[in-house]
Amino acid sequence: MNANHRRFWLLTVGACTCTCAVLSSRVPAQAPTPSFVAEVKKAEAGSELTKQQEHCEIDADRLAALGAKPGQQARIYKDSSTFAVYTLIPRQEEPDTIIRMGLSGRQRMGKDAPDSFSATVAIVPAPRSELTDEQADTQGELVERLDDDGTHTGLLIMAPHGGEIERPTDLQSIRLKEKLGKPRVSTWILKGYDPPGPQTAYGRWHITSTEISEASYPLLAQAGKRRYDYAFSFHGKAAEGLLVGGTGPMELKQEVAEALKKAVGDKGVEVVIAYQGQPLGGTTPSNIVNRYTDRGIQLEQGPTARREYWKEIADAVAEVYRTKL
Numbered sequence: 165m166n167a168n169h170r171r172f173w174l175l176t177v178g179a180c181t182c183t184c185a186v187l188s189s190r191v192p193a194q195a196p197t198p199s200f201v202a203e204v205k206k207a208e209a210g211s212e213l214t215k216q217q218e219h220c221e222i223d224a225d226r227l228a229a230l231g232a233k234p235g236q237q238a239r240i241y242k243d244s245s246t247f248a249v250y251t252l253i254p255r256q257e258e259p260d261t262i263i264r265m266g267l268s269g270r271q272r273m274g275k276d277a278p279d280s281f282s283a284t285v286a287i288v289p290a291p292r293s294e295l296t297d298e299q300a301d302t303q304g305e306l307v308e309r310l311d312d313d314g315t316h317t318g319l320l321i322m323a324p325h326g327g328e329i330e331r332p333t334d335l336q337s338i339r340l341k342e343k344l345g346k347p348r349v350s351t352w353i354l355k356g357y358d359p360p361g362p363q364t365a366y367g368r369w370h371i372t373s374t375e376i377s378e379a380s381y382p383l384l385a386q387a388g389k390r391r392y393d394y395a396f397s398f399h400g401k402a403a404e405g406l407l408v409g410g411t412g413p414m415e416l417k418q419e420v421a422e423a424l425k426k427a428v429g430d431k432g433v434e435v436v437i438a439y440q441g442q443p444l445g446g447t448t449p450s451n452i453v454n455r456y457t458d459r460g461i462q463l464e465q466g467p468t469a470r471r472e473y474w475k476e477i478a479d480a481v482a483e484v485y486r487t488k489l
């Protein structure tokens with residue numbers, strides 16, 4: 165915990181409305197905060213949970229009593245500086261204070277990942293959007309930003325893994341909107357930052373695009389109240405190259421892929437259109453890029469493309485949508 169982080173913590177805990185002393189020592193003030201102290205246990209042998217690092221199983225009645233929905237996210241705190249966002253999967257537990265995670269899930273809150281430890285489950289918005297980007301960066305926090313007029317039905321540009329989760333996808337979203345220079349364009353961006361200490365932005369904040377819940381991201385809920393002609397999301401992947409996916413029409417994917425090939429194809433960046441069901445292909449209807457439009461396109465980008473050509477890529481995408489809006 166650095167000096168800023170410690171100061172933030174000292175400032176916020178005093179205002180916590182939780183009645184339990186243990187809670188108030190762990191959870192920052194986001195009152196009122198439905199929360200409880202849980203005992204984290206291992207996933208049961210053979211459970212699907214062992215493969216899901218972002219999932220946490222929780223008793224269904226306990227979940228309902230907290231006013232939370234199955235599949236929404238929660239912040240789970242091992243201690244004041246060690247926590248992560250998890251997707252809540254309901255099941256039956258006795259006692260109902262048990263929550264379960266697989267090994268990779270427990271490792272998000274520390275590589276030692278003991279089989280059992282106490283933690284606080286807080287049903288709060290995943291982001292703390294009252295912070296400035298600079299504060300969020302210093303504190304290793306997550307903020308949500310929406311640039312939207314609340315009425316148009318043109319293009320929704322999305323970067324669910326911006327900041328230091330998948331760099332520089334937030335900058336690409338902003339650049340695409342600027343390059344288009346049109347009124348019927350909005351951006352919705354999550355920016356998550358590396359915390360002080362061993363945790364990473366990815367490990368603390370990444371929730372897969374099919375599971376990001378409007379219940380936990382208020383500005384996504386706001387943007388998602390209406391439908392759009394188009395949605396486009398920027399992502400980063402570990403493997404090199406560009407993967408054009410989503411459930412949008414094949415002609416649109418081809419158009420995007422051609423524009424990308426023209427921009428970066430001669431720089432050794434391979435451009436591929438995802439097949440139905442391809443991992444990272446964004447072809448699931450519940451993916452946020454497909455939820456609010458019939459023309460969702462997801463772009464996954466390898467490290468070189470993002471590091472060397474992120475501007476060229478955003479500009480190539482702008483060429484495709486310019487004539488459509």
Ligand SMILES: [Zn+2]
Nearest residue numbers: 325330399400
């Ligand atoms: Zn991503």
